[in-house]
Amino acid sequence: MKLVAAVLLLALVGCGGGGESYEDTEALADAIGCKNHKISSADTMSLGARETGTCDSDSGRDLSLAVFKSNDARDTFVEGVGALGGTFVVGEKWAVGAQTDDDAQAVADEISGAVLR
Numbered sequence: 001m002k003l004v005a006a007v008l009l010l011a012l013v014g015c016g017g018g019g020e021s022y023e024d025t026e027a028l029a030d031a032i033g034c035k036n037h038k039i040s041s042a043d044t045m046s047l048g049a050r051e052t053g054t055c056d057s058d059s060g061r062d063l064s065l066a067v068f069k070s071n072d073a074r075d076t077f078v079e080g081v082g083a084l085g086g087t088f089v090v091g092e093k094w095a096v097g098a099q100t101d102d103d104a105q106a107v108a109d110e111i112s113g114a115v116l117r
Contacts, residue, residue, distance in 0.1 A: 032107055049067065
């Protein structure tokens with residue numbers, strides 16, 4: 001199952017997914033248009049992320065945000081965290097975790113990311 005997810009991840013994002021790269025989670029939150037951005041206090045470096053955070057989607061549900069130094073770090077993060085379930089939207093050195101497929105699709109539509117279920 002993990003191998004299938006990894007192959008699917010690589011196939012969907014290919015050279016990076018959405019073309020825009022973001023310096024930090026605040027810039028990513030602003031691009032999405034979500035509210036109440038907060039930087040996570042968790043040890044993100046052990047997860048390969050440069051920074052993680054959260055914000056509220058238009059539907060009022062939490063989105064998890066992460067920016068990375070490389071797409072390889074992003075792919076490793078999504079593969080590991082994705083094993084716990086959830087839907088992700090990925091792009092150039094970033095990933096957004098959503099609670100629902102509708103929220104994930106709204107993010108993908110807003111900032112041109114690839115949805116991974």
